[in-house]
Amino acid sequence: MSKYLGNSITDSPTEPSGQYDTDSASGVWSLTDALIYTKKLLWPTAGNIYVAPSVDYLIVGGGGGGGHDAGAGGGAGGFLTSTNLVLSLGTAYTVSVGSGGNKSTTSNVRGSNGGNSSFSGSGISTITALGGGGGGSGTTDPATSGSDGGSGGGARRNQGTPGAGSVGQGNNGGTGDSDLSGGGGGAGQVGDTNGTGRGG
Secondary structure, three states: OOEEOOOOEEOOOOOOOOOOOOOOOOOEOOHHHHHHHHHOOOOOOHHHOOOOOEEEEEEEOOOOOOOOOOOOOOOOOOEEEEEEEEOOOOOOEEEEOOOOOOOOOOOOOOOOOOOOEEEEEOOOOOEEEOOOOOOOOOOOOOOOOOOOEOOOOOOOOOOOOOOOEOOOOOOOOOOOOOOOOOOOOOOOOOOOOOOOOOOO
């Protein structure tokens, strides 16, 4: 492809070379060509300094399943967010999205935990948001207790123990009372503990 060098058309334009090339890219380049060389780390940058790309992220785990037979609510998936995570051009990154946990359909069996969500790749530490804990069921412990997770599952009525949330990702599940089971924990607060069954 020809490039205009100021006063002539040539089939041999001056191409940038080297990640920290101090030379300019002579001629008139299309945006497509400039992007291609940028991805190859061959395009001169302002001040001749290579600026690594960065991203802001928000990762949420799958929610936990609710309990059976007036069971408790499942906990919310773990919540993680940050800014300016530095990445590398030309590197493949993997994003995994956790599914929601299954509700319990059997007495004395808790709801299942949600799946973990994650972001991983070469050069960065894997970031994992845990799935939410399942809600308690039935009348016999440990099934009445909520499971631990990103946020903990609630306990069935006041018979079990709420699941614990993961520090920095969520909150504990609720205990409920003698009439209603506890709500699952959420990113904003602990699961309901006054018998109305609300989640966090």
